[in-house]
Amino acid sequence: MSESQRAQLAGDAVTGDGTTSGITDDGTADVVILGAGPAGLVLGNLLLASGIDCVVLERADRAHVQTRARAGYLAANTVRILEEHGLAEGLRRGGVPHAVCEFRSGDGRFRLDYGSIGPAGAHTVYPQQELVTDLLTHYLDAGGRLEFETEAVAVLDADGTRPSVVVRTADGEGQGRNGRWRGRYVAGCDGRHGAARRSLPAGVVRHHRDHGVTWLGLLAEAPPSLDAVGYAVHRRGFAGHMARTSEVTRYYLQIERGGPADAWSEQRIWDELALRMRAADYGPLRRGPIVQRAVVDLESDVLEPLRRGSLFLVGDAASLLSPSAAKGANLAVLEAEILARALVDDLAHGNPEGLDRYSARCLEHIWRAQEFSHWMIQLLHSPPGPADGETLFHDALARSRLETLRTSRTHQQWFAEGYVGV
Numbered sequence: 349m350s351e352s353q354r355a356q357l358a359g360d361a362v363t364g365d366g367t368t369s370g371i372t373d374d375g376t377a378d379v380v381i382l383g384a385g386p387a388g389l390v391l392g393n394l395l396l397a398s399g400i401d402c403v404v405l406e407r408a409d410r411a412h413v414q415t416r417a418r419a420g421y422l423a424a425n426t427v428r429i430l431e432e433h434g435l436a437e438g439l440r441r442g443g444v445p446h447a448v449c450e451f452r453s454g455d456g457r458f459r460l461d462y463g464s465i466g467p468a469g470a471h472t473v474y475p476q477q478e479l480v481t482d483l484l485t486h487y488l489d490a491g492g493r494l495e496f497e498t499e500a501v502a503v504l505d506a507d508g509t510r511p512s513v514v515v516r517t518a519d520g521e522g523q524g525r526n527g528r529w530r531g532r533y534v535a536g537c538d539g540r541h542g543a544a545r546r547s548l549p550a551g552v553v554r555h556h557r558d559h560g561v562t563w564l565g566l567l568a569e570a571p572p573s574l575d576a577v578g579y580a581v582h583r584r585g586f587a588g589h590m591a592r593t594s595e596v597t598r599y600y601l602q603i604e605r606g607g608p609a610d611a612w613s614e615q616r617i618w619d620e621l622a623l624r625m626r627a628a629d630y631g632p633l634r635r636g637p638i639v640q641r642a643v644v645d646l647e648s649d650v651l652e653p654l655r656r657g658s659l660f661l662v663g664d665a666a667s668l669l670s671p672s673a674a675k676g677a678n679l680a681v682l683e684a685e686i687l688a689r690a691l692v693d694d695l696a697h698g699n700p701e702g703l704d705r706y707s708a709r710c711l712e713h714i715w716r717a718q719e720f721s722h723w724m725i726q727l728l729h730s731p732p733g734p735a736d737g738e739t740l741f742h743d744a745l746a747r748s749r750l751e752t753l754r755t756s757r758t759h760q761q762w763f764a765e766g767y768v769g770v
């Protein structure tokens with residue numbers, strides 16, 4: 349994308365010599381971080397603690413950032429990173445260890461104590477909005493710079509050594525105002541629809557897969573119904589159960605793609621969950637009001653490489669994982685740590701080696717996580733549509749996979765490592 353195209357994207361006037369006009373310079377920082385999710389806030393905290401000058405630009409307001417419920421299962425490695433950098437106080441108080449999942453299908457049910465089997469340990473259940481609140485509070489208390497309601501629109505000169513970020517801020521009257529942050533490096537932690545992805549110079553490849561499966565993601569004000577992550581494999585589609593707190597539970601229901609989420613009344617949702625989770629055989633679900641619902645088309649993608657010039661991609665901006673194996677937030681934290689170390693080495697010690705290796709290091713972790721998530725998708729979902737030969741073949745394979753997982757210790761160890769590992 350040319351400078352003038354990006355400027356037009358930013359809604360600015362473009363002068364005859366191709367530069368932008370009508371943009372005020374809002375500030376400078378060695379590292380301009382786009383997005384205050386897990387990736388941006390871990391990166392901001394680590395840089396700040398090492399004395400690196402940085403600023404976080406966040407599109408939403410603080411209340412929105414602190415209440416957006418998404419992930420909940422933190423891998424042991426994520427907890428290790430947060431602890432090592434003094435960011436785990438809330439997690440230690442409120443996190444609940446979790447180590448068991450239960451699979452249910454037409455062949456019965458079995459439990460897998462993955463926490464005691466694999467080398468990667470257990471999960472800690474801690475809602476993402478709590479983690480983000482902790483990271484945000486820590487960063488601001490330490491004197492970190494963060495601009496809320498500041499949307500990055502485009503990254504200019506990403507290929508050069510003085511990139512800048514064109515931003516749009518609210519002015520209180522709904523008009524907005526364009527500004528610009530200049531930096532030495534830009535960290536794109538602004539998710540899959542952010543400005544970092546939109547601004548990538550040529551030469552970045554996007555590997556993409558649409559799994560053809562759609563979930564209704566639900567948050568219920570209801571205590572968990574079982575003391576494990578529940579995965580129900582059913583000809584009518586997948587159903588999942590994941591505890592968030594003692595009062596809140598996340599459920600997933602595979603639904604027909606393109607169907608309206610509103611078509612699902614609360615009664616219908618609970619009845620369908622109970623049916624697929626075989627509540628009649630294994631115990632009733634504890635019902636409560638559904639306070640959040642979202643339709644999620646299961647897709648995965650990976651951008652490669654994760655660095656172009658001065659612009660780095662981190663977290664969901666780098667790679668989108670289907671939520672089937674609960675990996676996205678964990679990868680985001682890991683990549684933020686890798687990038688933070690590399691930036692400190694470069695900016696404080698003049699050693700650019702880590703930055704040069706950033707993309708290759710992260711991609712290794714990302715593809716392992718993608719591979720495991722893909723396996724989970726194949727295991728859990730019946731292909732939508734009528735039960736033809738292909739569907740029946742797929743379902744028989746999934747049954748065989750479940751049986752192998754139930755009976756083979758070696759397979760269980762492989763699962764445990766892939767499930768918790770990042």
Ligand SMILES: Cc1cc2nc3c(=O)[nH]c(=O)nc-3n(C[C@H](O)[C@H](O)[C@H](O)COP(=O)(O)OP(=O)(O)OC[C@H]3O[C@@H](n4cnc5c(N)ncnc54)[C@H](O)[C@@H]3O)c2cc1C
Nearest residue numbers: 383385386387407419420421500663664674675676677678
């Ligand atoms: C229903 C669901 C359940 C999930 N469960 C799990 C789980 O159990 N475990 C797990 O590990 N992962 C899970 N995930 C995935 C996980 O939530 C994401 O991978 C994680 O949030 C990625 O963190 P991030 O910081 O990269 O991006 P985000 O959390 O998306 O943060 C990006 C931030 O950038 C801001 N932003 C966006 N565009 C701009 C812009 N142009 N300018 C400035 N700011 C911008 C956004 O407002 C946001 O605050 C789940 C996801 C979903 C949807």
